[in-house]
Amino acid sequence: MTAGATPRVCVAGAGAVGGLIAARLAQAGAHVSVIARGAHLEHIRAHGLALIEGEARAVASLRAESDAAALGEQDVLIVGLKAHHLRDAASALVPLVGRDTVIVPAINGVPWWFFHGFGGALAGARLASVDPEGAIARALPPANVLGAVVHLASAIASPGVIRRGAGNLLLLGEPSRQDSARLEATVALLRQAGFDARGTRDIQRDVWIKLWGNMNMNPISALTGSTADVIMGDPLTERLMREMMNEAAAVGRALGIDMGMTIDERFAVTRKLGAFKTSMLQDLEAGRAPEIDAILAAPCEIGDRLGVAMPWSKAVLGLVRQRAMNAGLYRYADGGRTFTGAPPR
Numbered sequence: 001m002t003a004g005a006t007p008r009v010c011v012a013g014a015g016a017v018g019g020l021i022a023a024r025l026a027q028a029g030a031h032v033s034v035i036a037r038g039a040h041l042e043h044i045r046a047h048g049l050a051l052i053e054g055e056a057r058a059v060a061s062l063r064a065e066s067d068a069a070a071l072g073e074q075d076v077l078i079v080g081l082k083a084h085h086l087r088d089a090a091s092a093l094v095p096l097v098g099r100d101t102v103i104v105p106a107i108n109g110v111p112w113w114f115f116h117g118f119g120g121a122l123a124g125a126r127l128a129s130v131d132p133e134g135a136i137a138r139a140l141p142p143a144n145v146l147g148a149v150v151h152l153a154s155a156i157a158s159p160g161v162i163r164r165g166a167g168n169l170l171l172l173g174e175p176s177r178q179d180s181a182r183l184e185a186t187v188a189l190l191r192q193a194g195f196d197a198r199g200t201r202d203i204q205r206d207v208w209i210k211l212w213g214n215m216n217m218n219p220i221s222a223l224t225g226s227t228a229d230v231i232m233g234d235p236l237t238e239r240l241m242r243e244m245m246n247e248a249a250a251v252g253r254a255l256g257i258d259m260g261m262t263i264d265e266r267f268a269v270t271r272k273l274g275a276f277k278t279s280m281l282q283d284l285e286a287g288r289a290p291e292i293d294a295i296l297a298a299p300c301e302i303g304d305r306l307g308v309a310m311p312w313s314k315a316v317l318g319l320v321r322q323r324a325m326n327a328g329l330y331r332y333a334d335g336g337r338t339f340t341g342a343p344p345r
Helices: 016-027 038-047 083-096 135-139 181-192 203-224 228-233 235-254 263-271 279-285 292-306 311-325
Strands: 008-012 031-035 049-053 056-060 063-065 076-079 102-105 147-158 161-173 196-199 332-334 337-339
Touching: 008 016, 008 083, 016 031, 016 049, 016 056, 016 076, 016 147, 016 161, 016 181, 038 063, 076 083, 083 135, 083 292, 102 147, 102 181, 147 203, 161 181, 161 203, 181 196, 203 228, 203 235, 203 263, 203 279, 203 292, 203 311, 228 235, 228 263, 235 263, 235 292, 235 311, 279 311, 292 311
Parallel strands: 008 031, 008 076, 031 063, 049 161, 076 102, 161 196
Antiparallel strands: 049 056, 147 161, 332 337
16 A cells, blocks of 8 residues: 555455445545445445444445456455355456555455465465365465454345444454554554454464354354354253364464463353354355355364364264255365265255
C-alpha cells in the first residue's frame, strides 16, 4: 500500500464475514469493491450493502462484480470464501493480485499458506487436503499473504444485508513470524474500520488454537445434530472431544506450537457461548458443502506426516465424510479412488 493514498481493497466472497468487513471498510472511507454472485450481488449493485448492528442499520455504497477482471489489481485482497470453495475459485481471483498486493484470508481451518516461512519438519509443505494440485498457491502466492484469524460472528440476513453478531477481534501476522510495514498498515486499516485488529508474531499458533476447538465440536455437531451445550453436557461426547483435543495438541507440540491453556480452560471459553449450532451443522442443514477438509482432514494429514497417531480424529473424519457424502455435499479422493457416498436408491 502506498503511504497516504486511499487503498484499493477488494473482498472476494462478501458473505457473512466478508460482507461485514467490506461494509465497515467502506464506511471508514476505503475504496472498497466486492466479488459476489446471485441475488446477493444483484441487491448490492442495486441498493448497496446493508449492515445491521443492534438496532442500527447503515448502507455502504460500493462496487460489486462477479468477474475479478473488471476490477484489476488491488492493494489489499481480503478472501472471505470458505476454504473448500477457494480451490475452484482461486484462479478467477488472479486479476486482483499484483506484485505487492496484500492477501488477507479470512477463512477457517488450516490454510494453504500455513507452512510458508514456518520452520520445522514440514517447512514449505503443501497439504493435499487443502490445496491438492497447488492451484491456490499459484493464484494466491503465500509470499503475498498476511495470515489472519477471525474471532467474530455475523450472518447474511437476506441478500445484500449483513447482520452483525458477537466478537470484534481480527488477528493478523506474517507467516514468517516477522514484523513488517504491510502488517502494520493493514492492521491500521482494519482498526480505522472499527475492528479490534492486532498484529501477532505467532500467527500459526493463533490458527491452531482456534482450530483446537473447531476440529472436534464442528464434526461432532454435524454427526449428532446437537448444539454445543448438549455435546459438552454428555460425558461420552465430551470425552470424545477431549481425546481429539489431546491428539491435536500433540500435533501442535510436534510443530513447536504450545497451546498455552488446558483443555478445561478451552472448554470454559466454549461453554460461555451457550447453545449454539456450529457452522458445519448449519451448512449441512442448509444443504451446503461443509468445511471438512481444512477443519479436520488437514490436521489428520499433518499428524500422518509427523508420525503422530490420531485414531479418534480419523474415526470422526471418516464418519463426518460419509454423513456429508450421503447428503450429496462432499467427495474426496484417496489412493487413486474417488469417494462420493452411497449410491442413489
